[in-house]
Amino acid sequence: MTHLENAMQLSKETLDKIDARVEKYPVKRSAALPLLHLIQEEKGYVPEEAIEWIAKRLELEPINVYEIVTFYPMLKRSPMGRKHVRVCRTLSCALRGGYQVCKTLQEQLGCKLDETSANGEFSIEFVECLASCGTAPVVMVNDEHHENMDDDKTVALCRELKKTSA
Amino acid sequence: MPEEKRIILKHADEPGYTRDIECYLKHGGYEVLRKSYKLKPEEIHSEVMDSGLRGRGGAGFPTGLKWKFLDRKSGKPIYLICNADESEPGTFKDKQIIHKDPHQLIEGMMISAYSIQAKQAFIYIRGEFFEGARILEEAIEEARAKNFVGNNILGSDFSCDLVVHRGAGAYICGEETGLIESLEGKRPYPRIKPPYFPAVLGLYQSPTIVNNVETLCNVKHIVEMSGKEFAKIGTPGNTGTRIWCVSGHVQKPGYYEFPCGGLTMGEMIHDVCGGLLPGRELKAIIPGGSSAKVLKADERFSGKLKDGTEFDWSIWDIPLDFDGPAAAGSMSGSGGIIVMDNSTDIVQALSNINAFYAHESCGQCTPCREGVQWMRKVTRRMCAGDARKDDADLLLSIANQIEGRTVCAFGEAAAWPVQSFIEKFKDEFEDYPANGSVSSETGDKQLV
Numbered sequence: 001m002t003h004l005e006n007a008m009q010l011s012k013e014t015l016d017k018i019d020a021r022v023e024k025y026p027v028k029r030s031a032a033l034p035l036l037h038l039i040q041e042e043k044g045y046v047p048e049e050a051i052e053w054i055a056k057r058l059e060l061e062p063i064n065v066y067e068i069v070t071f072y073p074m075l076k077r078s079p080m081g082r083k084h085v086r087v088c089r090t091l092s093c094a095l096r097g098g099y100q101v102c103k104t105l106q107e108q109l110g111c112k113l114d115e116t117s118a119n120g121e122f123s124i125e126f127v128e129c130l131a132s133c134g135t136a137p138v139v140m141v142n143d144e145h146h147e148n149m150d151d152d153k154t155v156a157l158c159r160e161l162k163k164t165s166a
Numbered sequence: 167m168p169e170e171k172r173i174i175l176k177h178a179d180e181p182g183y184t185r186d187i188e189c190y191l192k193h194g195g196y197e198v199l200r201k202s203y204k205l206k207p208e209e210i211h212s213e214v215m216d217s218g219l220r221g222r223g224g225a226g227f228p229t230g231l232k233w234k235f236l237d238r239k240s241g242k243p244i245y246l247i248c249n250a251d252e253s254e255p256g257t258f259k260d261k262q263i264i265h266k267d268p269h270q271l272i273e274g275m276m277i278s279a280y281s282i283q284a285k286q287a288f289i290y291i292r293g294e295f296f297e298g299a300r301i302l303e304e305a306i307e308e309a310r311a312k313n314f315v316g317n318n319i320l321g322s323d324f325s326c327d328l329v330v331h332r333g334a335g336a337y338i339c340g341e342e343t344g345l346i347e348s349l350e351g352k353r354p355y356p357r358i359k360p361p362y363f364p365a366v367l368g369l370y371q372s373p374t375i376v377n378n379v380e381t382l383c384n385v386k387h388i389v390e391m392s393g394k395e396f397a398k399i400g401t402p403g404n405t406g407t408r409i410w411c412v413s414g415h416v417q418k419p420g421y422y423e424f425p426c427g428g429l430t431m432g433e434m435i436h437d438v439c440g441g442l443l444p445g446r447e448l449k450a451i452i453p454g455g456s457s458a459k460v461l462k463a464d465e466r467f468s469g470k471l472k473d474g475t476e477f478d479w480s481i482w483d484i485p486l487d488f489d490g491p492a493a494a495g496s497m498s499g500s501g502g503i504i505v506m507d508n509s510t511d512i513v514q515a516l517s518n519i520n521a522f523y524a525h526e527s528c529g530q531c532t533p534c535r536e537g538v539q540w541m542r543k544v545t546r547r548m549c550a551g552d553a554r555k556d557d558a559d560l561l562l563s564i565a566n567q568i569e570g571r572t573v574c575a576f577g578e579a580a581a582w583p584v585q586s587f588i589e590k591f592k593d594e595f596e597d598y599p600a601n602g603s604v605s606s607e608t609g610d611k612q613l614v
Contacts, residue, residue, distance in 0.1 A: 029351035072334030090255045092413035099612040129255040133413035134420045143296035
């Protein structure tokens with residue numbers, strides 16, 4: 001396990017969170033998805049070695065973790081942009097102009113859909129219904145919601161995002 | 167104009183109302199929990215039975231009956247799971263509760279857990295609700311500090327822990343057996359019923375109750391006012407209030423809580439939501455989340471209700487309860503009403519929906535895994551400018567081969583939009599221009 005721990009280099013904070021999380025479940029395997037979330041929160045994605053690391057931690061086979069990583073859309077196997085932009089694609093948002101918002105975001109941020117900008121700053125992806133249909137169209141930047149988006153608001157949001165870029 | 171009756175969302179948008187426990191306690195919070203723990207668990211259950219409460223997640227199954235199916239003889243631990251995966255397109259009600267009044271959910275859950283004698287409870291929340299999960303975890307710690315959650319709740323000999331578990335962006339986790347698989351740390355492939363009814367073989371093969379957020383909140387109010395009083399709200403068989411979520415082409419989209427059957431579709435759209443956008447006419451309404459069959463503007467709906475009364479409705483006359491949209495051949499589902507006006511390219515709208523189901527099929531059952539991809543391919547090709555006269559029949563044939571041939575109801579959820587769109591707008595599919603999208607003078611939005 002040592003070589004894996006070294007490879008993972010998780011912070012003490014994350015390791016503590018992992019220990020606390022595993023404790024919460026009557027069956028360890030239930031912690032697999034939460035552990036993937038915790039590792040992704042620290043690393044920005046799920047590194048290959050995390051699969052074996054989690055398997056060992058939860059006394060599973062790596063395939064048991066691998067099957068989850070390859071299923072859930074929110075688990076990423078390569079780094080995303082520091083500002084991860086999710087645009088709702090689904091009907092209620094589309095009816096109120098979600099596709100146009102997505103187009104404007106791509107133009108303003110210089111980043112194509114499903115890609116990460118060259119400087120690693122932005123990723124844009126379409127996601128399915130974000131449960132904000134009453135304030136459509138909706139965009140998420142990391143874990144923050146932006147609602148009732150129109151062209152002007154999208155341009156202003158992009159200006160803000162670029163201002164705080166590294 | 168019909169008046170909202172806010173029970174679940176009573177405080178949610180009140181000025182000055184905050185989501186911390188002090189505010190909740192000031193408004194009488196956890197008093198019903200105290201009352202509950204003085205009752206016997208089966209007394210609470212019988213209040214829920216008397217209330218006629220039906221599940222608010224989509225299927226509308228009677229909650230008390232669901233609890234009754236619990237296998238109490240197995241000797242295995244009983245689990246309670248709150249389904250907060252809210253991901254049916256058009257639905258955004260549970261999020262309001264979680265963000266604005268999380269303690270109401272926790273109180274409802276701890277009352278329900280006591281009634282079914284679950285010593286461990288979970289809230290399965292969709293992965294995109296980052297903030298919602300944080301809010302709930304903070305609220306649970308506040309409640310734990312006051313002994314409303316955890317060991318020997320309120321000094322009783324009943325203990326129940328509550329854990330928030332986040333999903334990771336998969337719609338299928340809203341299906342209760344898929345949710346259970348996900349919570350077990352597996353791919354969320356739904357289980358086949360029988361034998362895997364959660365009340366008998368649920369989480370860790372133990373008896374499990376899975377209820378929606380709004381449903382569990384209702385339990386609190388049922389114990390507070392009594393099941394019989396609760397049953398007086400709404401109409402027979404459709405008791406209590408419902409939070410309807412209206413989105414799409416209306417002036418005032420939003421969430422509105424009304425007694426079941428307390429208003430018609432017309433009152434909801436025209437009076438509550440301020441009508442359609444200026445200069446537009448209605449084209450269609452999906453009444454219960456995107457899986458529900460579409461209703462066409464000029465349709466007539468007639469037949470006999472459960473109690474034998476005959477009805478003959480326009481789309482505006484449909485009563486908003488569980489049975490109204492069902493009588494009109496659709497369903498109230500999750501309460502997500504999606505309105506489309508005459509600027510909508512109906513083929514694009516279906517293509518948008520097809521893309522959703524193609525993205526979300528878990529891939530376990532062949533008819534669904536393959537069929538949803540084909541339906542998406544066909545409508546996408548139509549929208550890209552290569553529509554063919556027989557596409558309508560082709561789409562119908564694919565949908566008909568999915569429906570009824572899958573482990574879970576996702577197959578139906580994906581087939582019903584295709585079947586209903588084509589049945590009701592067949593000419594628009596057959597005459598769809600070969601050069602792609604119908605141009606519209608009303609300035610419609612791109613949907614694909």
